[in-house]
Amino acid sequence: MSFSFTLHATDGAARTGSISTARGTIRTPAFMPVGTAATVKAMLPEQVRATGADILLGNTYHLMLRPGAERIARLGGLHRFMNWDRPILTDSGGFQVMSLAGLRKLTEEGVRFSSHIDGSKHLLTPETSMEIQRLLGSDIVMAFDECPALPADRATIEASMRLSMRWAQRSRDAFGDRPGHALFGIQQGGLEPDLRAESAEALQAIGFDGYAIGGLAVGEGQDAMFGVLDHAPAMLPADKPRYLMGVGKPADIVGAVARGVDMMDCVLPTRSGRTGQAFTRRGPVNLRNARHRDDPRPLDAACTCPACQGYSRAYLHHTIRSGEIIGAMLLTWHNLHYYQELMAGLRLAIDAGRLAAFQAEFDAFQNAGDIEAA
Numbered sequence: 001m002s003f004s005f006t007l008h009a010t011d012g013a014a015r016t017g018s019i020s021t022a023r024g025t026i027r028t029p030a031f032m033p034v035g036t037a038a039t040v041k042a043m044l045p046e047q048v049r050a051t052g053a054d055i056l057l058g059n060t061y062h063l064m065l066r067p068g069a070e071r072i073a074r075l076g077g078l079h080r081f082m083n084w085d086r087p088i089l090t091d092s093g094g095f096q097v098m099s100l101a102g103l104r105k106l107t108e109e110g111v112r113f114s115s116h117i118d119g120s121k122h123l124l125t126p127e128t129s130m131e132i133q134r135l136l137g138s139d140i141v142m143a144f145d146e147c148p149a150l151p152a153d154r155a156t157i158e159a160s161m162r163l164s165m166r167w168a169q170r171s172r173d174a175f176g177d178r179p180g181h182a183l184f185g186i187q188q189g190g191l192e193p194d195l196r197a198e199s200a201e202a203l204q205a206i207g208f209d210g211y212a213i214g215g216l217a218v219g220e221g222q223d224a225m226f227g228v229l230d231h232a233p234a235m236l237p238a239d240k241p242r243y244l245m246g247v248g249k250p251a252d253i254v255g256a257v258a259r260g261v262d263m264m265d266c267v268l269p270t271r272s273g274r275t276g277q278a279f280t281r282r283g284p285v286n287l288r289n290a291r292h293r294d295d296p297r298p299l300d301a302a303c304t305c306p307a308c309q310g311y312s313r314a315y316l317h318h319t320i321r322s323g324e325i326i327g328a329m330l331l332t333w334h335n336l337h338y339y340q341e342l343m344a345g346l347r348l349a350i351d352a353g354r355l356a357a358f359q360a361e362f363d364a365f366q367n368a369g370d371i372e373a374a
Contacts, residue, residue, distance in 0.1 A: 003139075003182040003209050005241045011355040013233065013260040016347050019210075019241055021087045021139050022180040023079070026054040028241060029257045029346050031339045032089060032265040037062045038072075038082040041270050042325075042332040045084045051305075051333070052340030055087040055139075057265045060132050061096035064122075065115050069135040077137030089140035089265075091245070092129045092171075092186075095147045106146065108163070126170035138181070142212065143171035145186045150220040157190035157215075164188045164214075165202040172206050182209035184243060190215055191224055193231055200235035211236040212243040213261070217252075226255050233260035250279055250342055254362055257346050258355060269339050273332030276320040278307075280338065281365045287331065292317040305337035306330065 008016045019026040033040045033048055036059040040048050048056065058078055063069060072081050079085055097104055097111045104113035110125030129144040145164035148156055168185050175183045185208035189195030203211060213232050216225045225247070233242050243263040244256050253264055269279060276288040280300045287299075295313040303309075307316065307330035319327030349358035 002179060005210070005239065007239065009351045009353075011350045011353050012258065014258050014346075014350045014355050015260060015262065016350045017241070017262060019087075021182070023085060023087045023139055024054065026087055026263075027343075027347060028262040029253075029343055029350075030054055030263050031253065031343050032057045032263065033336055033339075034059075034265055034267045034270065035082065035084075035088075036267070037066070038078060040332075040336075042274060042328045043270075043336065045082065047333060048084075048336065049086065051336040052344060053086075053336065055089060056084055058082075058088055058090045058136065058138070059096065060090050060093035060129060060136070060142075061124075063090075063136060064093065064124075064132050065117055065120075069132040073135040073137070077135075079137060087139040088137075090133045090136055090138040090142065092142040092144040093124055093132070094129070094145045095246070097124055098147050098149075108166075110144070110167075126167045127174040130171055130174040134178070140182045140184060140210070141175060143168045143183060143185050143208070145188060145214060147188070147215050147218065148190070149218050150190060150215070150224075152190060154190075154192060154195075157188075157192060158195055161188040161190075161195050161199050165199060168203060168208075169206050172208070184208055184210040184212050184241075186212040186214040186245070187232060187236065188215045191220060191228055193228075196228065196232050197235055200232075204237060208240070210241040210243060210263075212245050214245050216244065217246040217248055217266075222252060222255070225252070226259065229256055229259040229261065250339070250362075251366065253339075253342065254346065254359060257350075258359060269335035270332050273330075273335045274328040276327070276331065278316075278331050278338075279335050280370070282368055282370050283366045285370050287313065287316045287320050287327075289317075293321075299334060303334065303337065303341075305334045307334040 004020045006018050017028045032055050035056045075081050104111050112123050126144040133141040144167050146160045148160045185203040187199045189199045241262045244261040247264050248266050278285045292313040298308045300308050349355045
């Protein structure tokens with residue numbers, strides 16, 4: 001099956017749709033759980049699927065270092081390796097390499113860096129990134145780009161964006177013709193509308209199967225991010241999926257979807273689950289807090305996940321404070337369930353033309369706080 005995107009409904013800038021791939025359909029707006037090292041931490045693949053996830057994200061940088069893309073290819077590819085038969089998107093490795101600071105050197109060719117694991121030397125270029133993602137067998141491949149942290153001066157953002165556009169062309173050339181697989185370009189330009197427009201124009205001239213909005217969630221804050229999203233998605237083709245990288249908190253997701261974003265990913269729900277924070281209809285709950293130690297009630301009585309259906313707040317508090325693995329497992333499951341339930345609610349609201357009411361209800365519940373535990 002070839003890769004395609006079908007638009008189903010719109011409500012303002014928000015949209016629902018479906019992405020067809022050889023390994024299944026992705027309902028949009030979609031949240032992608034992050035499986036950095038070929039695992040969504042504290043979860044089995046079938047449990048991730050049970051939350052409603054249609055697609056996972058894998059990390060090129062981490063997988064190329066350990067266990068190695070060639071080894072994964074010999075073992076049948078990333079899907080077989082991690083026992084996930086649904087679509088997988090892999091990032092290009094650019095963001096992780098750029099965050100190495102003193103351990104990397106940037107040139108026109110690419111990035112030379114030292115492994116954070118053993119100090120070994122590597123060169124990552126648009127061509128090697130495409131080859132690594134080919135070996136992994138990714139359904140959706142990301143172009144190699146540079147992602148500078150914000151705040152940064154305009155000259156730095158401009159130079160970085162134009163380098164990313166040159167790398168985008170090289171990524172396109174190296175990707176070649178791979179039926180059943182898709183390549184996404186990444187818009188850059190920081191907080192500058194004209195640079196975002198220039199980047200979008202350059203990417204469309206090259207031609208990609210989908211387009212990501214990069215360079216956000218890197219320190220600029222929600223207001224600045226939403227300011228970019230007020231115009232950036234509309235710069236990208238309406239008949240292709242739009243992917244906001246590395247976002248985010250539930251309020252970030254609702255705001256991004258309302259501005260026309262179709263796909264998102266973030267480590268937040270899994271990382272928070274391992275550290276005792278749960279996301280709920282009434283906002284985040286810290287299960288490490290002593291006020292939960294004698295509470296027999298569920299985390300969220302309206303939630304149907306295993307953590308809420310079978311365990312008390314007191315038990316969750318106990319396992320988190322004791323460092324028991326089951327605590328991380330249950331809260332991670334709950335958080336991923338909540339995120340997928342949020343996406344399902346957004347899709348239903350957009351299809352029904354009632355996104356504004358959904359947003360108002362979401363805000364009211366989030367602002368009410370965790371009153372059930374008061």
